[in-house]
Every structure is written in C-alpha cells, then in structure tokens.
Amino acid sequence: MKTILGIALAMLLGLVGPAVAGDVTVTKGWARATSPNAKVGIAFVTLAATAADTLTAAATPASAKVEFHRHVHQDGLMKMQQQATVEIAAGQTVEFNPGGLHLMLVDLKAQLKPGQSFPLTLTFAGAGAVTVTVVVEGAGAMDHSMPDHSMHDQHMADPAYKAMHDEHMKDPAHKAMHDQMHGAGK
Numbered sequence: 001m002k003t004i005l006g007i008a009l010a011m012l013l014g015l016v017g018p019a020v021a022g023d024v025t026v027t028k029g030w031a032r033a034t035s036p037n038a039k040v041g042i043a044f045v046t047l048a049a050t051a052a053d054t055l056t057a058a059a060t061p062a063s064a065k066v067e068f069h070r071h072v073h074q075d076g077l078m079k080m081q082q083q084a085t086v087e088i089a090a091g092q093t094v095e096f097n098p099g100g101l102h103l104m105l106v107d108l109k110a111q112l113k114p115g116q117s118f119p120l121t122l123t124f125a126g127a128g129a130v131t132v133t134v135v136v137e138g139a140g141a142m143d144h145s146m147p148d149h150s151m152h153d154q155h156m157a158d159p160a161y162k163a164m165h166d167e168h169m170k171d172p173a174h175k176a177m178h179d180q181m182h183g184a185g186k
C-alpha cells in the first residue's frame with residue numbers, strides 16, 4: 001500500500017516518466033478499471049529497444065500472476081492466446097493494446113479503480129528488470145474474464161480498438177468472416 005501511495009505522490013509531483021533499463025524503454029503503462037468482483041485485469045505498456053531483447057516475465061503487487069496474451073483470430077473466432085515471451089527487435093516499438101498484445105493480471109488482489117496506479121516490473125533477458133507505473137483508466141471498463149467475442153461491443157467502445165477494427169474491415173475476407181460472427185454492420 002505504501003508503494004502505491006508513494007507512486008501516486010510521485011505522479012502528482014510529475015516524477016513518473018519513461019522507465020529505462022539498459023537498451024529498453026517502457027512507457028505508457030495503463031490498465032482498465034475492473035468491476036468489484038473481477039478476478040482478472042488487463043494492462044498495457046509500450047516497449048522500445050535499441051538492441052534486440054526478449055520480455056520474459058512480468059510481476060505486480062496488484063495480482064498473483066501476470067501473463068502475456070494476444071488476441072488472435074482462429075477458426076472464425078477471436079480468442080486470447082497466452083504466449084511465454086515477447087520479442088522486441090532492435091529499433092522496434094511494441095505497443096500493447098486492447099485489440100492485440102496485452103498483460104493479463106491473473107487473480108487480482110483488489111478492484112482496479114480509476115485514478116489508482118500500481119507498479120509493474122518487467123524482466124528482459126538482456127536489459128534485466130524495469131519497473132513502470134501503471135495508471136488505471138476509467139473509460140471502457142470491462143470484464144475481461146470471458147475469452148470469447150462476447151465482449152465485442154465493450155471493445156468497440158474503446159477508440160484504439162475501434163480504429164484497429166475499422167482497419168481490419170478494409171479486408172474483404174476478414175469482413176465476410178466478421179459479418180458471419182456478429183451480423184453485418186457491427
């Protein structure tokens with residue numbers, strides 16, 4: 001609790017910026033607000049590296065475990081798939097986002113409320129450990145516990161996701177599959 005308050009104070013004073021370890025810079029740590037009984041949360045960061053590296057682990061006091069997940073289209077459904085590591089190429093920026101790669105906070109210790117923040121420690125094979133501040137955002141709070149497409153409408157309330165979705169829809173093959181899944185026009 002002391003850590004969370006300390007970081008809230010640091011943010012107030014404008015002391016929270018990019019977190020850097022070796023060749024890796026971590027920015028834009030944010031998480032979705034959750035409902036009171038949610039067992040999982042979802043968080044995002046942006047990684048940049050000047051030398052190739054591999055994100056091998058993540059941990060936070062906010063949850064028992066942190067997993068790397070990706071949304072994938074598989075057999076005509078959008079599913080979440082766990083992956084063991086996240087690769088970053090030299091010079092690449094990897095942006096976690098609601099429609100793609102995300103950090104799944106498994107077994108949340110408490111509800112994530114808008115305006116709160118918590119530390120998240122990312123461990124890289126080369127750069128080592130780096131701790132970033134994750135800020136809980138209020139808009140588009142959703143229950144992420146259902147790994148199917150029923151949260152589509154909630155997803156669509158998110159401007160970043162909607163932009164990605166609209167981009168997807170430019171592909172006729174994808175659009176056909178999508179219309180089949182949700183009905184045309186969604």
Ligand SMILES: [Cu+2]
Binds near residue numbers: 103
């Ligand atoms: Cu997930």
